[in-house]
Amino acid sequence: MSTTPSNALGGAVIIQQRNLVEQVADYLTQAIIGQRFAPGERLSEMQLARDLGVSRAPVREAARLLESRGLLVSQPRRGFFVRALDTGELSDVFDLRLCLERHALARLVTVFDAEKELALRRQVDIMCNAATGDSDSRKIEEDLSFHRMLIAYAGNRRLLKAFDDISHELRLCIALIGKTHADPDSIATSHWALLDALASGDPARCREAIDYHIGVARDYVVKGIGEA
Amino acid sequence: MSTTPSNALGGAVIIQQRNLVEQVADYLTQAIIGQRFAPGERLSEMQLARDLGVSRAPVREAARLLESRGLLVSQPRRGFFVRALDTGELSDVFDLRLCLERHALARLVTVFDAEKELALRRQVDIMCNAATGDSDSRKIEEDLSFHRMLIAYAGNRRLLKAFDDISHELRLCIALIGKTHADPDSIATSHWALLDALASGDPARCREAIDYHIGVARDYVVKGIGEA
DNA sequence: CGATTGACGACTGTCGACAGCTTGAAACCT
DNA sequence: AGGTTTCAAGCTGTCGACAGTCGTCAATCG
Incomplete structure (x- = not known):
């Protein structure tokens, strides 16, 4: 999850300085709907931050975003869990x-x-x-x-x-x-x-x-x- | 914005350790629907954090919550604005x-x-x-x-x-x-x-x-x- | 042997700090 | 004067750190 500007010199590339929050949110979204996390599984902010090479702040924000979208649920002082639908x-x-x-x-x-x-x-x-x-x-x-x-x-x-x-x-x-x-x-x-x-x-x-x-x-x- | 447990001895009070995010969110919600911010007004995270005596982290989270509720809108690198409805x-x-x-x-x-x-x-x-x-x-x-x-x-x-x-x-x-x-x-x-x-x-x-x-x-x- | 307590590890909630961007205005050129 | 450039201040995005809390597991007590 390193920021790769990767813009060649000539092209007037639309520079999308996608902030980390969006990138983490996309990653989590794909991982969840791709079944790479089990329903109900607990997600650790620290671990995710380590895995993605970012700090916990963007991970938290992304998780809150997914919570508002119904993909995650949070419990105070316990963290985020993958939404399990009955x-x-x-x-x-x-x-x-x-x-x-x-x-x-x-x-x-x-x-x-x-x-x-x-x-x-x-x-x-x-x-x-x-x-x-x-x-x-x-x-x-x-x-x-x-x-x-x-x-x-x-x-x-x-x-x-x-x-x-x-x-x-x-x-x-x-x-x-x-x-x-x-x-x-x-x-x-x-x-x-x-x-x-x-x-x-x-x-x-x-x-x-x-x-x-x-x-x-x-x-x-x-x-x-x-x-x- | 101090946490006031205020539980008398006798009662089996359900202690609700309201986190700062919720308190800030409530404050902002009341301020917005109470017309204490003008529609479209820019809200500074720093200023809010100073005024409320907390750090910027809970302010950011609360603002994101209100954004998902349609009370605030955010622009990247520019911050949060009070929702103006036409x-x-x-x-x-x-x-x-x-x-x-x-x-x-x-x-x-x-x-x-x-x-x-x-x-x-x-x-x-x-x-x-x-x-x-x-x-x-x-x-x-x-x-x-x-x-x-x-x-x-x-x-x-x-x-x-x-x-x-x-x-x-x-x-x-x-x-x-x-x-x-x-x-x-x-x-x-x-x-x-x-x-x-x-x-x-x-x-x-x-x-x-x-x-x-x-x-x-x-x-x-x-x-x-x-x-x- | 089962229940309770205490300590340990892990994690969340919160904080302060720094780099880079945005903005508004002063300084400058025409 | 009007428009452009430069610059400084303020702010957001992100980071690392610390304190308090939760869950776990072993030690203790009945």
Whole structure:
């Protein structure tokens, strides 16, 4: 975790002086959703700081950040622990996601236009292409990107922030079951159905579509957890 | 900012060794929603640390906490600034609140029973009593308590956390207009209507009631901001 | 032999310090 | 005067250090 500026002379490189906190946060995030820490495992600030070659201050700040994102939990005087999700909490996360996306679609359907439709269709195309061959994490990211676009187009930035908050937990949920969705094709189809519902302009149809879409995802994840 | 244990001998007091971070966070929260900092004002870590007689570490952590709660925003290498809300952001907050409470009521109406109804009616009684004479902040807290109970009874802890997150922003919104609701009686009446809708068991009626209730609050706050 | 106590090690909470960046203003040039 | 450069002050990001607390394990007592 050494700071490597690594900027060649000629190029007007966008110097991203990423502070240590962000780098540590990224490292921890990847380690957690990559299952390199066991759920419930205690993380020692000292050890992490030693391993990463930084002091404890940025480690603490990064850990607090991940705590606010729901990836870690802290106990006073005892430190940080990797979030362990039981079936109930997992179901709650998907229920909240349903809440947010229902609302976003109800708003979006009133301002839906060709430009938004095109952008969303492009994203689904990307997902279909990624369905075969790409890594699971890539598929997950493209899927989340689609839903993030959906909410962003609804026009409520605070709603988008709420989604970003739970998206980290969603990644954790998905990572916990070790695999993405059952059938890459069916999930792609489901996204087309969402777009068709939006294009129809019928709020009830949108709601049906998103209920089905998220219901399938939730059932799959909850079932996966039950097995694991 | 001294730690005052203050436990008498007899009582088996639960000793809460509040750490400095929490105390600083409380101080900053009160100062912000109490309008003792101007919106957009820059807060210096050093100065705060000096004023409060602590080092910069707990101040930083508290500031990061308030940032995650939407009361502060940070810029790299520049520090923390008091969140300034424009009309659009303010409307977004209330729209998200509507989203969460709609969902909570839809869930709650399916598990509503006499015990929950009694507890909620008691809370409305408290609010009615507080309507005359008590301080504005007290009224706000009792009002928020009612809505928090509503969501807690819905049974989704993640939903409750989302509400707690925006509740801090709600306090900021309300503080920004400098006064609570127009008519203490009308707001109390509106809460009774919510309870009646829940008791009726009719989801559509619940949705109407919460839409009206939050719509009134939002219109009032948005109008208040426009004047200020 | 089981329960309690005490000491030890490890870790968190907090602190003060230093380097580098940001900012505002003085000094300078045109 | 208007704009630019230089400079100093203040601040943030990061670090290492210390004190108090928590968990563990062995020694002690019933």
